[in-house]
Amino acid sequence: MTVLITGGTGKTGRPLATVLRERGIAVRIASRHPADDPDHVRFDWADPDSQRRALDGVDRVYLVPPVGVTDPMPQVGPFLAAAAGRRIVALGSSAMLPNAPGLAEYRARIASMPGCAVLRPTWFMQNFTGRHPVADGIRERGEIVTATGSGRLGWIDAADIAAVAAHALTSDEVADEYLLTGPEALSYGEAAAIISEITGRPVRHRDMTVGELARRLSAELPADFAAGLAAMDEHIREGGEDRTTSTVQDVTGRPPRSFRDFIRAELG
């Protein structure tokens, strides 16, 4: 079995490669800038030839769609056609951006393909530590700015998403969708308090209105994407992400990592 890992240098692709290799499964790590390594392959959503070459000799695919777009289907649709007959496990998200029918189609199309699955994780714990506006705000100003109020999310470690992806790619039984969370739901204010406690450096959550956030984001991002992100904060504020699921435990046999353990390991 050989698994092509698109987004192979990213937050979920990298730990997925590690898990599959530990199980003796051959991986092909896709990147626009592949390392000089026989397991790495050039792959660009803007270059269909690179996609066809990356698929050659591959049985299964981990699919991370083009990032930062509200309609991935113009690129993903032809890729799915080129990958026909292979098992595809695709990264999606727990929430759906409103007014983004392309994202809904992406999810529905893959979930309906026999033997294929969509992973629907909630927000990543890595947003607090990696290259992300939340992590930047913590590092630069000791502040997290959102429009989420006291709404909670079931933060998940990307490594737990990768563990479920490894299962879905390799096991005999595969579900259409996996709704993935960590073990507890926390608001940004509660997350900030845990980070302050563990790092000894004050971090606070500053709330703003959804309208203010939309104006701020639209200065930096395409208008439709900015509006979608602001609507996501509204969805969180209204309690739409205040839940946990047992999927990581059910699938992997071990509990997902807690936010506290993640922050202690990454920032403590």
Ligand SMILES: NC(=O)c1ccc[n+]([C@@H]2O[C@H](COP(=O)([O-])OP(=O)(O)OC[C@H]3O[C@@H](n4cnc5c(N)ncnc54)[C@H](OP(=O)(O)O)[C@@H]3O)[C@@H](O)[C@H]2O)c1
């Ligand atoms: N962050 C969250 O809280 C969250 C929550 C739910 C779902 N998600 C989903 O997670 C996904 C990944 O998000 P992320 O921003 O954290 O990214 P990531 O997976 O950490 O990194 C993005 C990956 O995409 C690859 N990539 C970028 N542009 C590409 C292109 N033109 N062609 C081929 N590959 C390309 C990059 O590889 P190279 O640079 O090596 O080419 C990189 O490996 C998104 O689909 C997002 O919707 C995120």
